[in-house]
Amino acid sequence: MPSSAVLPPSSRGPAQAELLDFVRHVAADAELIASLPLDPKGRTWVRLDGPGGSEAWLIGWPPGSGTGWHDHADSIGAFVTATGELTEHSLAAPLPTEGWTSLELTDGVDRTRRLPAGRGRSFGRHHVHEVLNESSHAPAVSVHAYYPPLPRIRRYSRTGRMLRLERVEHPEDWQ
Numbered sequence: 544m545p546s547s548a549v550l551p552p553s554s555r556g557p558a559q560a561e562l563l564d565f566v567r568h569v570a571a572d573a574e575l576i577a578s579l580p581l582d583p584k585g586r587t588w589v590r591l592d593g594p595g596g597s598e599a600w601l602i603g604w605p606p607g608s609g610t611g612w613h614d615h616a617d618s619i620g621a622f623v624t625a626t627g628e629l630t631e632h633s634l635a636a637p638l639p640t641e642g643w644t645s646l647e648l649t650d651g652v653d654r655t656r657r658l659p660a661g662r663g664r665s666f667g668r669h670h671v672h673e674v675l676n677e678s679s680h681a682p683a684v685s686v687h688a689y690y691p692p693l694p695r696i697r698r699y700s701r702t703g704r705m706l707r708l709e710r711v712e713h714p715e716d717w718q
Contacts, residue, residue: 556595556596556597556690556691557593557594557595557596557597557688557690558619559619559620559621559665559666559667560665561594561595562593562594562597562619562620562621562665562688562689562690563621563623563663563664563665565593565594565597565599565621565688566599566621566622566623566663566686566687566688567623567661567663569591569599569601569623569625569686570623570624570625570660570661570663570685570686571625575601576601576625576626576684579601579602579603579684580603581603581605581682581684582603582605583605583606583682584605585605585608586602586603586604586605586608587602587603588600588601588602588603589601591686593688593689593690594688595690596690596691596692597688597689597690597691597692598688598689598690598692598693599686599687599688599689600686600687600688601625601684601685601686602684602685602686602687603682603683603684604627604629604676604682604683604684604685605676605682606676606678606679606680606681606682607676607677607678607679608675608676609673609674609675609676610672610673610674610675611673611698611699611700612632612671612672612673612698612699612700612701612706613671613672613673613696613697613698613699614669614670614671614672614696614697614699615668615669615670615689615693615696616668616669616693616694616695616696616697617668617669617691617694618668618689618690618691618692618693618694619665619666619667619668619689619690620665620666620670620687620688620689620690621663621664621665621666621687621688622663622664622674622685622686622687622688623658623661623662623663623685623686624658624659624660624661624662624663624683624684624685625660625683625684625685625686626660626682626683626684627659627660627676627678627681627682627683627684628657628658628659628660628676628677628678628681628683629657629658629674629675629676629683629685630655630656630657630658630674630675630676630677631654631655631656631658631664631672631673631674631675632653632654632655632672632673632675633653633654633655633656633666633670633671633672633673634648634652634653634654634671634672634706635651635652635653635654636648636649636652637669638669638671638706640669643708644707644708645705645706645707645708646705646706647704647705647706648704648705648706649704650704663685663686671699671706692714693714694713694714695711695712695713695714696711696712697710697711697712698710698711698712
């Protein structure tokens with residue numbers, strides 16, 4: 544069987560750039576963004592149909608909310624802030640994908656991005672990050688897309704340089 548590198552794009556699913564274009568387009572749909580019910584106490588979300596078999600989510604973030612450290616396993620993804628501002632903390636180093644429960648991170652792997660409305664990013668497989676609405680008063684809304692649809696999310700805790708795998712969630716845990 545040929546590798547996915549030589550298959551036509553339609554056989555591989557959408558690339559990171561296509562997911563980023565999609566979430567940018569959706570984030571610019573003011574009527575759709577305004578239709579998301581916001582909860583002042585917890586995140587809200589609505590599943591959307593993404594391009595090429597991807598899954599997409601419209602997510603509302605109350606002030607002070609966040610995801611905690613996690614990855615999206617074997618999925619690539621993209622997200623854009625539609626309203627408000629989000630902050631992403633990420634690790635700029637590949638981590639082993641299996642066979643560990645705690646790692647000591649080296650200096651220089653931390654990255655922080657501020658993502659005001661209209662800004663976003665794409666990411667590859669096993670991208671470890673946390674996303675936060677650090678505002679004390681303003682909600683935020685963002686659009687996310689993943690391909691393949693999320694097979695699992697690994698949740699981590701972090702204390703200083705120590706990153707620990709806490710649990711693995713599957714689609715039935717969040718849908």
